[in-house]
Structures are given as C-alpha cells and as structure tokens.
Amino acid sequence: MIDLYTWNTPNGRKVSIMLEELEVPYKVHAINIGEDEQFTKDFLRISPNNKIPAIVDHETGVSLMESGAILLYLADKYGKFLPNDAVGRAKAWEWLMWQMGGFGPMLGQTHHFAQFNPGIAPYAEERFLGETRRLYGVLDKQLEGQEYIIGEYSIVDMACWPWASRYEWQRIDLADFPNVRAWYQRLADRPAVQRGYHIPNHVNEIPKG
Missing domain, CATH: 1.20.1050.10 (Glutathione S-transferase Yfyf (Class Pi); Chain A, domain 2)
Incomplete structure (x- = not known):
C-alpha cells in the first residue's frame, strides 16, 4: 500500500494520475494547503520542504517528496511509463x-x-x-x-x-x-x-x- 499526501494542485495531480494509470492500491491523505496543513509536524516528517505531494511506500519503506522524484520512483518500481532504452x-x-x-x-x-x-x-x-x-x-x-x-x-x-x-x-x-x-x-x-x-x-x- 502506498500513502499519498496531496491536494488539488497541478503537482499533486501528477502523482494521483500516475497511481491511477498504474492501477495499484493507494490511500489518499488530503493535505489542505489553504488551511496550512502542510506545515504540521506530522507532515514535516514526510515532506521536509512542507510541500505536497509526498508518498510513503509501505512495501519498500521509501518516503518521498517532490513530484518529479515520485514519478521517477514509481516508473522504476513498476516498470511502466518510462522508456527502457x-x-x-x-x-x-x-x-x-x-x-x-x-x-x-x-x-x-x-x-x-x-x-x-x-x-x-x-x-x-x-x-x-x-x-x-x-x-x-x-x-x-x-x-x-x-x-x-x-x-x-x-x-x-x-x-x-x-x-x-x-x-x-x-x-x-x-x-x-x-x-x-x-x-x-x-x-x-x-x-x-x-x-x-x-x-x-x-x-x-x-x-x-
């Protein structure tokens, strides 16, 4: 199971689209940036830059912030949506x-x-x-x-x-x-x-x- 911490922003939607394309199970945690929820101590432990999106992959123990890094990680893990050559x-x-x-x-x-x-x-x-x-x-x-x-x-x-x-x-x-x-x-x-x-x-x- 992957935990996704996100909100309705372009950066957040990148990762939710990727997870939907992969058709893998994930749990959504809404981080309301309009109410400064990205600055809570709990979220800081997952995303040191206080930005969404972030993920925790409980299968591998990997915790990642930054949408580009998350996309690359998921593409490598599942072997999809990234060229092989x-x-x-x-x-x-x-x-x-x-x-x-x-x-x-x-x-x-x-x-x-x-x-x-x-x-x-x-x-x-x-x-x-x-x-x-x-x-x-x-x-x-x-x-x-x-x-x-x-x-x-x-x-x-x-x-x-x-x-x-x-x-x-x-x-x-x-x-x-x-x-x-x-x-x-x-x-x-x-x-x-x-x-x-x-x-x-x-x-x-x-x-x-």
Missing part, C-alpha cells in the same frame, strides 16, 4: 526537467500574478504571461508530428498535463497551440487522468480545452 530515458529525463524547472514554476508565477493578483505588479504579470506563452510554444513544437511529448505516453505527459489544465488561469487559448490542444484533449479522455484529476476531492470539471 538509455536514449529514450534520457529524453524523458530531459523533458521532465523542463517541466520541473520551467513549465511548472513559470506557470505557477503566472497564476500568482495574473490570476490571483492582477494589476498589482504589471512588470511581473507581463513577464510571466510572456514566458508562459513562450513555453507553450516550446511544447507545441515538441508535439509536432507525435501524440505524446517524447513520442510514447510517459510520466512526462503526466507531469505537464495538470499544469496545462489551468490554461484559463494563464490566459492561454489552446487554439493558438494546436498540437498542445490535441495532446491536452487526448489525455483528458483517459479514464485514469479523469480519476486522478479529482483526487483528493472534486473541485471542478476538467476544462475541455
């Missing part, structure tokens, strides 16, 4: 790091300045909205001629899709990025993605793109 794995790591270092953090800043605090910091708002559009352009180019980010469905898609699912917060029209839009809708049709999106609870329907 060295070149394929390197491409997966490359695009996973792209998400962890860019597509997540930059879009998160866009949420902060453009969605929740519009007009307060015009320079920051303009900067992050611009960088968000640039990153969508990078993703659109990568998806040209293929259904998934590294060619086959992988943890990279699971890492990127939850961030793209908040395109409305980012003032992005997916029609401007047709390859991203087709990919986004392709993943949104997957039953495991639909189930994972609503962990730990139902907040809203999946945006249609």
Whole structure:
C-alpha cells in the first residue's frame, strides 16, 4: 500500500494520475494547503520542504517528496511509463526537467500574478504571461508530428498535463497551440487522468480545452 499526501494542485495531480494509470492500491491523505496543513509536524516528517505531494511506500519503506522524484520512483518500481532504452530515458529525463524547472514554476508565477493578483505588479504579470506563452510554444513544437511529448505516453505527459489544465488561469487559448490542444484533449479522455484529476476531492470539471 502506498500513502499519498496531496491536494488539488497541478503537482499533486501528477502523482494521483500516475497511481491511477498504474492501477495499484493507494490511500489518499488530503493535505489542505489553504488551511496550512502542510506545515504540521506530522507532515514535516514526510515532506521536509512542507510541500505536497509526498508518498510513503509501505512495501519498500521509501518516503518521498517532490513530484518529479515520485514519478521517477514509481516508473522504476513498476516498470511502466518510462522508456527502457538509455536514449529514450534520457529524453524523458530531459523533458521532465523542463517541466520541473520551467513549465511548472513559470506557470505557477503566472497564476500568482495574473490570476490571483492582477494589476498589482504589471512588470511581473507581463513577464510571466510572456514566458508562459513562450513555453507553450516550446511544447507545441515538441508535439509536432507525435501524440505524446517524447513520442510514447510517459510520466512526462503526466507531469505537464495538470499544469496545462489551468490554461484559463494563464490566459492561454489552446487554439493558438494546436498540437498542445490535441495532446491536452487526448489525455483528458483517459479514464485514469479523469480519476486522478479529482483526487483528493472534486473541485471542478476538467476544462475541455
């Protein structure tokens, strides 16, 4: 049994989608970040950085924080959603790091300045909205001629899709990025993605793109 500590955020949804795709048993522990539950002493023992998601794998005794590390761990443990060859794995790591270092953090800043605090910091708002559009352009180019980010469905898609699912917060029209839009809708049709999106609870329907 795997314990998943999570909330309805893009980073949290990465791992719940992965667990649903794997079809392995897991128990959900909701960590309400709106009520600062991520700062409790009990959660600190599991996630030293006080961030969701985190997991405890009772089969192996492994406790992990950081969504990217969790995805890699689960892919290695179960032998799924990560290429077996060295070149394929390197491409997966490359695009996973792209998400962890860019597509997540930059879009998160866009949420902060453009969605929740519009007009307060015009320079920051303009900067992050611009960088968000640039990153969508990078993703659109990568998806040209293929259904998934590294060619086959992988943890990279699971890492990127939850961030793209908040395109409305980012003032992005997916029609401007047709390859991203087709990919986004392709993943949104997957039953495991639909189930994972609503962990730990139902907040809203999946945006249609």
